[in-house]
Amino acid sequence: METAAFADTFDAWTDSALEWLGDNGEFLFDLVRTMLEGFHEGILWLLALPPFYVVAIVLAVAGWRLVGAWFGALTGTALVICALMGLWPETMSTLALVMTATSLALLVGLPIGVAAGFLPALDRLLEPALDLIQTLPPYIYLLPAIALLGYGPATALIATFVVAMPPAIRLTSLGIRMTPHEFIELGHAIGTTKWQMFFKIRLPFAMPSIMAGINQSLMMAFGMVVIAGIVGSGGLGETIYGAIRTLDIAKSIDAAIAIVVLTMVLDRITQSAARFGKGGTP
Amino acid sequence: MASIDTNEVLIDCQAVWKIFGDKAPAAMEAVAKRGLTKKQILQDYNCVVGVSDASLQVHRGEIFCIMGLSGSGKSTLIRLLNRLIAPSFGKVLVKGRDLSALDATELRQMRAQNIGMVFQSVALLPHRTVLENAAFGLEVQGIAKAERNRTAQAALEKVGLGDWLNRYPAELSGGMQQRVGLARAIASDPEIILMDEPFSALDPLIRRQLQDEFRQLTKELGKSAVFITHDLDEAIRIGDRIAIMKDGVIIQVGTAEEIVLNPADQYVADFVAGISRLHLIKAHSVMVPVADYQRQHPGGDIGTLARTTPEADIDELIGLTMQSDRDAIAVLDSGTVIGVVTARSLLAGVKGTTIGEQPAAA
Numbered sequence: 186m187e188t189a190a191f192a193d194t195f196d197a198w199t200d201s202a203l204e205w206l207g208d209n210g211e212f213l214f215d216l217v218r219t220m221l222e223g224f225h226e227g228i229l230w231l232l233a234l235p236p237f238y239v240v241a242i243v244l245a246v247a248g249w250r251l252v253g254a255w256f257g258a259l260t261g262t263a264l265v266i267c268a269l270m271g272l273w274p275e276t277m278s279t280l281a282l283v284m285t286a287t288s289l290a291l292l293v294g295l296p297i298g299v300a301a302g303f304l305p306a307l308d309r310l311l312e313p314a315l316d317l318i319q320t321l322p323p324y325i326y327l328l329p330a331i332a333l334l335g336y337g338p339a340t341a342l343i344a345t346f347v348v349a350m351p352p353a354i355r356l357t358s359l360g361i362r363m364t365p366h367e368f369i370e371l372g373h374a375i376g377t378t379k380w381q382m383f384f385k386i387r388l389p390f391a392m393p394s395i396m397a398g399i400n401q402s403l404m405m406a407f408g409m410v411v412i413a414g415i416v417g418s419g420g421l422g423e424t425i426y427g428a429i430r431t432l433d434i435a436k437s438i439d440a441a442i443a444i445v446v447l448t449m450v451l452d453r454i455t456q457s458a459a460r461f462g463k464g465g466t467p
Numbered sequence: 468m469a470s471i472d473t474n475e476v477l478i479d480c481q482a483v484w485k486i487f488g489d490k491a492p493a494a495m496e497a498v499a500k501r502g503l504t505k506k507q508i509l510q511d512y513n514c515v516v517g518v519s520d521a522s523l524q525v526h527r528g529e530i531f532c533i534m535g536l537s538g539s540g541k542s543t544l545i546r547l548l549n550r551l552i553a554p555s556f557g558k559v560l561v562k563g564r565d566l567s568a569l570d571a572t573e574l575r576q577m578r579a580q581n582i583g584m585v586f587q588s589v590a591l592l593p594h595r596t597v598l599e600n601a602a603f604g605l606e607v608q609g610i611a612k613a614e615r616n617r618t619a620q621a622a623l624e625k626v627g628l629g630d631w632l633n634r635y636p637a638e639l640s641g642g643m644q645q646r647v648g649l650a651r652a653i654a655s656d657p658e659i660i661l662m663d664e665p666f667s668a669l670d671p672l673i674r675r676q677l678q679d680e681f682r683q684l685t686k687e688l689g690k691s692a693v694f695i696t697h698d699l700d701e702a703i704r705i706g707d708r709i710a711i712m713k714d715g716v717i718i719q720v721g722t723a724e725e726i727v728l729n730p731a732d733q734y735v736a737d738f739v740a741g742i743s744r745l746h747l748i749k750a751h752s753v754m755v756p757v758a759d760y761q762r763q764h765p766g767g768d769i770g771t772l773a774r775t776t777p778e779a780d781i782d783e784l785i786g787l788t789m790q791s792d793r794d795a796i797a798v799l800d801s802g803t804v805i806g807v808v809t810a811r812s813l814l815a816g817v818k819g820t821t822i823g824e825q826p827a828a829a
Contacts, residue, residue: 371590373551374661375604375651376579385607389594 203332218339225338229281237268251457263446270439278420283406286345290402294353302361315351323348327416341418349406356398360391400455407448477691478525483557485543488514495555517543519715530692532706540715541695545661549582579608583652587664589644591636597647598632604655622654642673662694678704723747750798751777753816754806772797781816
């Protein structure tokens with residue numbers, strides 16, 4: 186009896202807190218919403234500007250140069266198939282969402298990661314917070330976001346941003362901390378300033394780890410963007426959600442294929458970029 | 468190079484201690500006041516003594532070797548010389564300036580311009596070419612790209628890597644990588660080069676080649692070097708003077724000849740026991756006074772003996788003795804005979820003793 190009462194009180198608090206935030210922060214949340222949607226629409230506009238074959242050719246060439254001829258050809262074909270399935274606008278919309286959310290996640294995550302790499306105390310503080318973010322089911326982030334920002338891409342962006350950030354922080358911090366001791370010693374012995382030590386020694390050694398973090402952030406974003414179809418993200422996520430509600434299995438498989446194509450293309454391309462970040466001979 | 472003042476002290480290390488551990492300051496105080504031993508410090512303070520009361524002076528143009536086995540504190544000692552490690556007690560003066568009195572910028576300049584360092588692990592940046600690695604020290608000093616590349620290229624040519632400028636470190640053999648490390652150190656034209664066991668990981672043949680090249684190059688450029696090694700042969704081959712370290716203490720400092728002839732204790736004696744004397748011991752150490760020779764060989768005419776210099780080593784002396792029909796060689800210094808090397812004194816030298824120490828008529 187008493188436990189139920191306690192849970193009721195707790196829930197009442199949470200609700201009123203959210204309500205208070207919604208009422209008092211309305212101006213702020215509207216601003217965030219407008220900015221996020223503006224950012225997203227800008228990228229979407231850019232992606233929708235050229236006809237589908239131009240985008241397909243650009244990505245195919247990127248795949249060819251960074252991964253290999255086979256992968257380039259595969260990328261081009263797979264993207265043309267997406268267009269032939271009639272899912273091109275949705276595919277580009279999803280790509281725009283992922284790119285927006287990931288760039289925001291990196292914009293915030295990379296500097297925090299660098300700071301955590303230098304400050305073990307900050308790292309110890311962040312560790313449980315990141316664990317929490319990564320253990321909670323990703324749906325959880327949709328609810329408060331929808332309460333504050335309403336139905337639409339802005340909510341999807343915020344939730345995706347939250348999910349995509351932890352790997353960038355973790356792997357950047359790890360990369361910064363993993364600079365081999367002898368190179369730190371070299372930096373001191375040769376007379377580097379603190380900035381030179383960071384940019385010329387620590388960062389190059391951290392680059393592969395940071396690139397892996399960026400790649401992981403991107404993958405997390407792809408996963409979340411589909412789930413965010415529920416809150417009206419637009420794009421393939423919403424197509425799949427709609428197909429599930431109407432039990433249109435064929436359509437959901439089409440959209441799933443498009444998601445897989447997009448994920449694989451970006452995954453392989455960023456992974457190769459990570460290898461380039463490592464330097465050395467090809 | 469012609470006008471090197473070899474009396475000028477470049478590095479002056481004065482009674483330096485380094486104690487590692489959380490309670491290092493307290494342990495240091497206890498050492499200063501009560502003279503605790505290494506073992507007591509470990510027991511009472513849980514601190515490890517890295518270097519204990521080390522004093523040494525490195526002169527301009529000199530190659531100074533520090534020889535010791537692993538754990539003897541030699542790597543700690545060399546890092547005290549450019550303050551990669553700050554001493555617990557004592558002073559290190561480089562070019563007359565106390566390193567502990569320098570602020571961060573001055574210390575950085577001192578390291579960048581006056582003290583080069585070469586590491587056992589080489590520490591070449593893997594994402595940079597050979598040329599970019601050699602130019603790294605100059606880059607850090609803010610020297611324009613064209614100029615630093617020119618200087619770095621010249622340094623690489625000096626170590627025989629002029630054709631490898633645009634390769635990456637991973638494409639080079641261990642010996643070549645270590646040459647790049649040396650080129651990086653000399654590119655900044657420092658007066659002092661600190662060498663932290665640079666050749667230890669190389670195979671014996673390459674190692675000897677690099678030892679000779681290093682010595683030649685250092686002398687040619689008129690640099691001073693502090694060279695750390697665990698190999699006495701290497702120390703003898705390279706060093707003008709050698710310091711022998713054990714358990715953080717410098718046991719003996721001297722030329723190879725002095726150390727082999729007069730080891731300070733049993734530890735050093737055991738170390739030098741296996742060392743070939745042929746190239747170490749010189750005529751001036753094994754010769755007997757002219758008067759002694761004449762007393763033993765009445766009628767022996769010194770003027771007709773084969774002649775040599777005080778710096779001739781035993782190998783040369785044996786060669787001269789074999790060629791000559793007499794069994795003695797006159798040692799001349801600026802025209803005067805200052806002693807005579809006899810077959811007897813030569814044999815004593817091969818054994819690593821001097822004739823004076825031999826029982827007179829055993």
